[in-house]
Amino acid sequence: MTVRSLIQAAITLAGSEAKLGDACGVSQSAIWKAKKAGRVSGELAVRIDRATDGAIPKHRLRPDLWEPPARGPAEAHGVAA
Numbered sequence: 539m540t541v542r543s544l545i546q547a548a549i550t551l552a553g554s555e556a557k558l559g560d561a562c563g564v565s566q567s568a569i570w571k572a573k574k575a576g577r578v579s580g581e582l583a584v585r586i587d588r589a590t591d592g593a594i595p596k597h598r599l600r601p602d603l604w605e606p607p608a609r610g611p612a613e614a615h616g617v618a619a
Contacts, residue, residue: 541599542576545569548586548594561589 539547549569552558556566562585572578578586583599597604 539598540576541578542573544594544598545573545576545578545586548590549573551590551593558586558589562586 549555549558552561554566555569555573559566559569562569562582564582564585568582572582578599580596580600580603583596583603586594586599587596595606597606
């Protein structure tokens with residue numbers, strides 16, 4: 539998924555750009571601009587992660603700043619816990 543599609547998924551989860559903006563403590567236009575640009579600041583990535591309860595994780599929005607969480611040994615080998 540692209541950053542733009544991840545932002546759109548967060549908007550869908552929140553219900554609207556305005557609602558996501560409210561949940562993130564930014565304006566609706568800030569969300570629209572991020573979606574149009576296809577990129578977010580590190581701070582907005584954290585806010586979207588929190589606003590979506592981790593459904594849209596910060597490491598997917600900004601992989602240059604955060605690595606995905608480490609997987610446990612069972613998960614790494616495809617074994618369900």
